[in-house]
Every structure is written in C-alpha cells, then in structure tokens.
Amino acid sequence: MIFEKVRDIIVEQLGVDAEEVTLDSKFIDDLGADSLDIVELIMALEEEFDMEIPDEDAEKISTVGDVVEYIKAHSKE
Amino acid sequence: MELEGRTALVTGASRGIGRAIAVYLAELGAQVAVNYSSSEQRAIEVVEAIKEKGGRAIAVKADVSNLQEVEAMFEKVLNEFGDLHILVNNAGITRDALLIRMKQEDWDAVLDTNLKGVYNCSKAAAKIMIKKRRGKIINISSVVGVAGNAGQSNYAAAKAGVIGFSKAIARELAPRNIQVNVVAPGFIETDMTAALPESIRQEMLKQIPLGRYGDPMDVAYVVGFLASDKSQYITGQVIHVDGGMIM
Numbered sequence: 001m002i003f004e005k006v007r008d009i010i011v012e013q014l015g016v017d018a019e020e021v022t023l024d025s026k027f028i029d030d031l032g033a034d035s036l037d038i039v040e041l042i043m044a045l046e047e048e049f050d051m052e053i054p055d056e057d058a059e060k061i062s063t064v065g066d067v068v069e070y071i072k073a074h075s076k077e
Numbered sequence: 078m079e080l081e082g083r084t085a086l087v088t089g090a091s092r093g094i095g096r097a098i099a100v101y102l103a104e105l106g107a108q109v110a111v112n113y114s115s116s117e118q119r120a121i122e123v124v125e126a127i128k129e130k131g132g133r134a135i136a137v138k139a140d141v142s143n144l145q146e147v148e149a150m151f152e153k154v155l156n157e158f159g160d161l162h163i164l165v166n167n168a169g170i171t172r173d174a175l176l177i178r179m180k181q182e183d184w185d186a187v188l189d190t191n192l193k194g195v196y197n198c199s200k201a202a203a204k205i206m207i208k209k210r211r212g213k214i215i216n217i218s219s220v221v222g223v224a225g226n227a228g229q230s231n232y233a234a235a236k237a238g239v240i241g242f243s244k245a246i247a248r249e250l251a252p253r254n255i256q257v258n259v260v261a262p263g264f265i266e267t268d269m270t271a272a273l274p275e276s277i278r279q280e281m282l283k284q285i286p287l288g289r290y291g292d293p294m295d296v297a298y299v300v301g302f303l304a305s306d307k308s309q310y311i312t313g314q315v316i317h318v319d320g321g322m323i324m
Contacts, residue, residue: 036252040207 089168263319
C-alpha cells in the first residue's frame with residue numbers, strides 16, 4: 001500500500017513509467033533524478049504522508065525501498 | 078495583456094520603486110499582492126490605485142526578515158490568488174553611517190531586511206514555482222551594490238549579496254524553467270533618495286552620464302519585461318537602470 005502511494009508520487013515527480021519503479025530502483029542511477037528532483041520528491045512525500053523528513057535522513061535515501069522503509073518506520077498513519 | 082492571468086508579489090510595495098512596480102505589473106494584467114511592513118495606509122492606497130484602473134490587488138503585511146511572517150504572507154497570497162508566478166524582492170531599508178561609527182544593529186537591520194528577506198521570500202516562492210515548472214524572480218539590487226558608496230557599507234554589502242544570491246539560485250532553478258534576474262537602479266527619485274542632503278544630491282548628479290535622476294517607472298518597465306514571457310531566455314543577469322553610472 002505504501003509502495004503504491006510512493007510509486008505514484010515518483011511517477012508524477014520524475015515522469016517515469018510505473019513499471020520502472022521497483023523497490024530496488026535507485027533514484028539517481030536508475031530513475032534519472034537530479035538533486036533538485038530529490039528535494040521535490042521529499043517535499044511531496046512529506047505532504048502525502050503528513051511527516052517531516054529531516055535533511056540528515058533524506059541524505060541517506062538512495063532507493064525506492066529506502067523510502068518505503070523510512071515511511072513505514074516514521075509515518076503517523 | 079502581457080501578464081493576464083499571472084499573479085505577482087511585490088515586497089516593499091507601499092511606496093517608491095516598489096509601488097511603481099506593483100502598479101505597472103497590474104497595468105500589464107497581473108493580480109498583485111502589495112507587501113508592506115509598517116505603512117499599512119500607503120499600501121492600501123496602492124491597492125486602491127490598482128483597483129481604480131480595473132486591476133486586482135491585495136495588501137499583505139509581513140516583515141520580510143521574519144520567516145514566520147513571510148510564510149504566513151505566502152499562504153495568504155495563495156489563498157487569495159491560488160498561485161504565484163512572479164516574485165519581486167524590492168523591500169529595502171537604509172541605516173547609513175561611516176564604518177567606524179556604524180552600530181552592529183544598523184548592520185544587522187540592513188542585512189536582515191535587504192538580504193535575508195530576499196532569501197526568505199525567494200525560498201517560499203521557489204517551493205511554489207518548482208512544482209509548476211515556471212516562474213520569475215526579480216530582485217532589486219542597487220548601483221551601490223556594484224560600485225560601493227561611502228557611508229553605506231551595510232547597504233552595499235546587502236545589495237552585492239543579492240546579486241551573488243540571485244546568480245546562484247538562477248543556476249539552481251534554471252532546470253525548472255524559473256528565471257531569476259536582478260535590476261540595479263541608480264539614483265531614483267524616491268523618499269529614500271529625497272532624504273539625502275542637497276549637496277550630496279548635486280554631487281551624485283555629476284556621476285550620472287544622462288545628467289538626471291531616474292523615475293521609479295524607469296525601473297518598473299524593466300521589471301515588467303523581466304516578469305513577462307518576452308524574457309524567457311534571460312536569467313542570472315544584472316540590468317542596470319542608472320542613467321549610465323555603471324558601464
């Protein structure tokens with residue numbers, strides 16, 4: 001469920017196809033994101049899941065799986 | 078009209094150059110948020126002047142150096158207009174003194190309003206513009222930020238800072254189709270320059286090749302161009318509106 005929501009946000013933000021987005025996908029290497037894309041993505045995730053992702057945590061995120069794990073651990077939902 | 082359907086926020090728009098910019102952007106068709114910090118009555122007059130000409134405007138209070146007030150202002154603008162296409166960072170103050178007599182509070186006040194204020198507002202605007210993949214940020218610097226001026230080390234530092242800041246974010250935001258430019262006015266007839274002693278005003282005049290002071294509209298016309306689609310391929314530039322003082 002979280003994965004699907006995250007995937008939808010990634011598809012919208014990065015303009016990639018849903019099939020390309022797997023838990024192992026790396027944002028920069030596989031999905032073609034640049035640093036500003038990542039910042040935007042974090043902002044969109046914060047909005048969607050009503051949470052704050054501190055910069056030091058955001059820096060550790062490199063794959064879609066990292067995001068899903070992070071949200072599972074920190075989301076209020 | 079060139080800015081039909083666009084929304085603009087002009088800081089420090091209750092008088093002087095900011096007022097001229099707000100009124101002109103409205104004439105070009107934009108809906109304008111007129112920011113002020115203390116001159117509420119004058120800001121309302123600007124809003125009325127815009128409405129008289131058939132435009133749409135609101136007055137929004139915020140001290141641009143205060144992040145909370147800036148965030149509240151952007152929220153109000155979005156609630157009212159639904160979007161933001163153009164930000165003009167114009168708010169500025171002076172606390173002139175020769176360096177050895179300059180108090181730290183004078184330094185801090187000018188840097189807070191004239192430089193941190195630009196950071197606060199640009200950051201809030203960029204968050205909106207990045208999502209929309211378009212936007213115009215126009216920062217008002219000064220000839221003093223380029224050439225310096227005795228008695229204005231704080232003002233010169235802040236205004237030079239605005240130029241460096243603008244070039245940095247012009248690069249950051251270029252991939253999102255957001256253009257960031259600087260307008261550097263020279264000596265424009267406003268309350269700020271009217272406060273100068275006549276002897277200094279005469280001395281200044283000698284440094285202006287065109288031999289006269291500028292009018293706030295001289296600045297507003299350039300801002301109008303930079304806010305429009307006609308300047309889509311211009312970013313990171315400093316446009317001098319100073320009668321030729323800087324060449």
